[in-house]
Amino acid sequence: MKLLTLALFCFVIAATTFCQSRRTWTPKHIEVLHSFGSDTLDIRGIQFSINETSTINIEDVYKEFFNGHYKRDFYHFELKSSEIPPAFFQRPLDIYEIIDLYVKQ
Numbered sequence: 001m002k003l004l005t006l007a008l009f010c011f012v013i014a015a016t017t018f019c020q021s022r023r024t025w026t027p028k029h030i031e032v033l034h035s036f037g038s039d040t041l042d043i044r045g046i047q048f049s050i051n052e053t054s055t056i057n058i059e060d061v062y063k064e065f066f067n068g069h070y071k072r073d074f075y076h077f078e079l080k081s082s083e084i085p086p087a088f089f090q091r092p093l094d095i096y097e098i099i100d101l102y103v104k105q
Helices: 002-021 027-035 058-067 097-103
Strands: 045-049 074-079
Touching: 002 097, 027 074, 027 097, 045 097, 058 097
Parallel strands: 045 074
Antiparallel strands: none
């Protein structure tokens, strides 16, 4: 019985993890990603913090992230809260979320 419970628990955890990690790359996402010279295997990320006195905007962020002279694995930018939706602040974003944010703007 314990083995069956453990197997069921592992199955539920694996199914939940798999479903959360699946992303739907639409043709628009792929087009934007390729226009920036990147692909879906890009492992870099960004985190945004709120700073109402920030002088950079989201377009500056995309320029630095995709076209900057030095490529880094992880970037941190401070933006005004009006620049992007609140759901994208204070957490790391992967390449899909970065492109999804771009497509939604």
